[in-house]
Amino acid sequence: MALKRKIAYIDLTNRTVKTASIPIELRKKFLGGRGLDMYLLYNHMEPGADALGPGNVALVSAGLLVGTLASASARIHLAGKSPLTGFIGSANCGGFFAPEMRLAGFDHLVIKGKADKPVYLWIHNGDIEIRDAGHLWGHNAQDSQTLIREELGDDDIQSLTIGVAGENLVRFSCVMTSMKNAAGRTGIGAIWGSKNLKAVAARGTMDIGIAHPEEALDYNKEIITQVTSAKVSKTMQKLGTMFIWGTTNTTGLVRVRNFQSNQIPHADDIEPESIEEEMIGTAGCFGCQVHCRGRYFIKGGPYSGTYAEGPEYTSLGAFGAEVGCTSKQTVLVGNHLVNSYGMDTLETGSMIAWAMELFEKGILTEKDTNGLDLSFGNNDAVIEAVNQIAHREGIGDILAEGPLRAAEKIGQNSIQYLIHVKGMSNLHSDERPTPALSLNIATASRGADHLRSRPAIDLYHLPEKVLRKIFGNPVPYDGPLTSDFRDYEGKPWEVIWQEMCYGAVDCLGICKYHTVFLGPNMPNFDEWSKLIYLNTGLELSPKDIWDSAERCYTLEKLFNLREGQTRDMDWLPDRYFDEPTDKGLPVVRGRSIDREKFTKMIDEYYKLHEWDKKGIPKKAKLESLGLNNEPSHQL
Amino acid sequence: MSESTKKNTDKKTVKGRTSGQFRCLYCFKRITAPPGAKSTTCPHCGYAWRISWFSPGEPRIRGPVWENNEAMTRKIMAESKGGSK
Amino acid sequence: MSKILVIDHEKCTGCRLCELVCSVKHERVSNPYRARIKIVKWEMAGKIIPVVCQQCEDAPCMGVCPVNALSRNAETGAVEIDYDVCIGCRMCMNACPFGAMGYDWVNSHVIKCDLCGGDPQCARFCETGAIQYVEKATLGALKQRKGAAALAEVMTKVSTAYSEAG
Structure with missing residues (x-):
């Protein structure tokens, strides 16, 4: 077994x-x-x-x-x-x-x-x-x-x-x-x-028993067909997650020069199709047919001839748009370096972009950076900053401390330029036109985060009927749902549903690109229930899986509360409210988040979670989830 | 497992999918691009897109034709204030 | 009528699903190390090579077997092991130039690809087409087309360069 x-x-x-x-x-x-x-x-x-x-x-x-x-x-x-x-x-x-x-x-x-x-x-x-x-x-x-x-x-x-x-x-x-x-x-x-x-x-060479081998083989084939026939999978098989950056830059939903714009025009060299020209093929994780990992050799420069894998969506932001660079060489080298050093590409890019805006505003000067010219678009400076962070040299020693500690060290009003929630930097995306995604990053248990919940299909203009089918299973929901991503109503439930969807696959060990993240027809709670039964013999209903995900999310909330989290930390940086987007398609241009509506959204989100106004899970909720005696020390 | 789950999965597979087309990122209507085309203009709304082909029959939007997009957007924003909500 | 497994290592993404489904099909458990196929990698250099029995026409494993435990299945063309005859000397492992003869420590005997009796699971699950199960009669055509495609690409580049040069 x-x-x-x-x-x-x-x-x-x-x-x-x-x-x-x-x-x-x-x-x-x-x-x-x-x-x-x-x-x-x-x-x-x-x-x-x-x-x-x-x-x-x-x-x-x-x-x-x-x-x-x-x-x-x-x-x-x-x-x-x-x-x-x-x-x-x-x-x-x-x-x-x-x-x-x-x-x-x-x-x-x-x-x-x-x-x-x-x-x-x-x-x-x-x-x-x-x-x-x-x-x-x-x-x-x-x-x-x-x-x-x-x-x-x-x-x-x-x-x-x-x-x-x-x-x-x-x-x-x-x-x-x-x-x-x-x-x-x-x-x-x-x-x-x-x-x-x-x-x-x-x-290890110890057998992993399969409860129903023949049926599990056939069902795996079914799931693979379901996943790989989706257009999003076919795109990812070629371009990996880079394709998301291409599409969102086209629309105007990416962070540019820290957080000064939402689209970088004429950045042809870092478009996914341009980077794909450098790829020798793709690689897959264990048992996966989407194989979204690019494989390439660096050409030219000090790292020429080095084999590397990636880059993904995030590195196009980290070493591209966000630091004002439009050179694929910088993306490919930057991606290789963070992987060798073992450093979060997202946080690294965000810290450098933030430092660059401070440099632009005169809060940091060449005196602070030992002569490193942190101007936006300076490709060499970006690579040098990556090296300095990993080795904690020069300004890198401060940036290596992460957003809040670095802001405290640099002082002045540097904290205003941080794009973070709870001390973790946001993805290289811009959520000002999308209240649902704004709520997701503001409330996520890890900090500004797209992998606790990302109701990205909110951007797909799906008919309400389809939305009801997705967001009404396995837990019924009859509140509002709308196809317009600029709406505030109905979105809190989408955020919660997606939290449970991601929670479920994170507990099962399945990749999020096999879920309703980017494709509405991907496997879901029903399929996972069947997979669990055929492979392990455990009979768990779709609702049982939802409950497990909710237990997981609730424990995260309890942990955060125990470590001092308060309601005001479920909030966005001021720029989300005060600086409207300046580029992109009409639907995303001139957009910002409304403080009052956003507050109501958070209230609604807590209510749907059965948390009180302070974001503390209610006693009845803990009892219904069987979490009222934690820590229970059973393991 | 239940029959309904099985039916559900069947419905979600390849049958009935549209290929050779993509959706305009402005008006969200389906567009058919001539095979191998590098750019095309949406016949419904006039936005022009650069196209890439991730397989011979499957196009996707690579990016905007920048000048066209900016001009179109400015015009629309001036006329309707972007349909603000 | 006879089919054969064809491997195109350039298409292999190294996901090892073939190992997984092979072990489930043959041993009823998930254990990639008990599979009849192996994806050999030099991971940090980006090299990925699938290793599986080629069902050689003049099979060294059959030739070296001292007790004639190996024979060709007339229907599928697979070289198969008769475990009632096999003495477990593993000479076939030594003889195979591809390392495609495996060893299962659980049952203490050699193992090899038997084409799953005519429905090889590795090919069934390989979405990239790195492993295909094709008619022997079309094998040559498959390779010709691949070679021709590469040539066609060069020709296109040349003609484009000419037309651009005016």
């Missing part, structure tokens, strides 16, 4: 490893992946712990369907208290590590304490060993994986690693696997760095 996997508790201070079975009741309640990670975080971290101290925990969890015949179920979820925000630290990535850890016998790792010198974990067929990582320290994320394979003499080992950014406690460093798969956001890499944990390596 896929469910026979174990949990391991690893104490790095005392160098002990304990394992335990996972009660089936907890599986049914939280599924796995992000769901059980949130349970473990709420149960194992002492309230108020220092995110970079030994009291924080580093969690690693495979989704419930990882390694089974559920298409694109390759996600590994990582968690802890975020060194960036002080709230939920949570990120997941694809690649091949998650199935390998399951094949090695484990679904969940709870890593505590701090090693006295660099170590890595070696997981192999039911055993976990804490090994010396002195020889890996200082190496980039990919070389570290190769060195582990060489040291242990097995090319099939899959590893999660941190690069030098994680070692240097850059507060937005990632944990990486393969060439470019990054558990990118909230600074999990810095948690690992603070624990002297360089890597977790896995190799």
